[in-house]
Amino acid sequence: MAGNNPSSSEYIRHHLQNLTFGNHPEHGWSMAHNAQEATDMGFWAIHLDTMGWSIGLGLIFLFVFRKVAKTATTGVPSGLQNFVELMVEFVDQSVRETFHGRSRLIAPLSLTIFCWIFLMNVMDLIPVDWLPGVAAKVGEMFGADPAHVFFKVVPSTDINATLGMSLSVFALIIFYSIRVKGLKGFVAELTLHPFNTPNKLAQIALIPVNFLLEFVTLIAKPISLALRLFGNMYAGELIFILISLVGIWQLPLHFPWAVFHILVITLQAFIFMMLTIVYLSMASEDH
């Protein structure tokens, strides 16, 4: 659907711009009308589309699961309960296989991560122009210029969303590390590995090196977690946008990419969940 007035690059840029509300240095708290304004807002801005879709999808997930949980019977389960139990058992098994400690948090955390990210990724399969088109129409009704109504429907193509989750996981990693090993143990893990000598003086000299290595290892966890999901989804979304630019030929191209993308979205949700479990089990293991 390459429009006749916007050029291809404008079209792509429009699709990759979030609906941003923030504190602009000149206009105060307002909607950003273009990418430059959104950038000018700096940190004090919020992506309404990302927040709206992610919270909406999260609520759908919780609503469905809560509904089943409330009426869960020990008898013969109905269709929806079957599905929920399947998910719960799948996540529970994954957690059991990887995480050997006892925690009431890890399993529900993993379930939330898997289902939520999966739902956010699934938004990628909706043709790229549908929801932004609806948003443009709605924006027009409220008197906004449709060219300035940005709408990104896949929350996981927003680095803020993925980083927000991975930083939460990072906080949990640190929390578990300190809880299991104590603050001293945690600091020792950061400073006394991987180079270790019985010589006290040499050990002190090695602390900065160790710390540098271990700190990078530690910080790489949330960053890689966030960037992997973001990168995969962003690239997939970009390809969908490019496909939609080729006019009538988009149909035979769109379908195979969407089919392939089903694999990607499931896999990415699964990887995020598994890595979270692995990181947390590493954090709560005393070596």
Place this chain on the structure above:
Amino acid sequence: MNLNLTLIGQAIAFAVFVFFCMKYVWPPVTQALAERQKKIADGLDAASRATRDLELAQEKASETLRESKDEAARIIEQTHKRSNQMIEEARENARAEGERMVAQARAEITQEINQAKDELRGQVASLAVIGAERILESSIDEAKHRELIDKLAAEL
């Protein structure tokens, strides 16, 4: 691609969702699963127990059946024996009674014979007396006497 408040908003939403899931979704579902698991295990247990019970009951039933058959056969045999015995006894009694009656009849007959003989004897004596009287009344004629005596003898 700006890092902004969305990051924090997303983290908060994430935390709330995880909390909700941990509090209200996960426990009931896993509890239901565990309960169903227990129920199925109990059911299988009960089934195997019932099978064992059934086997036991069948064994017991067949044993009882065999015992009652034996008992019935024993009772029938006993009854046969008893009835034979009763028939034998009855037969014995009848024979004894018959013999007794025959003996009695015989005794009665003998007695009557004796009585008849006695009577006869008396009559003979009186006849002899009467004959003698008549002989004495008539003349003594040998031919006549002979005839008379013969007549007497014939009357005996």
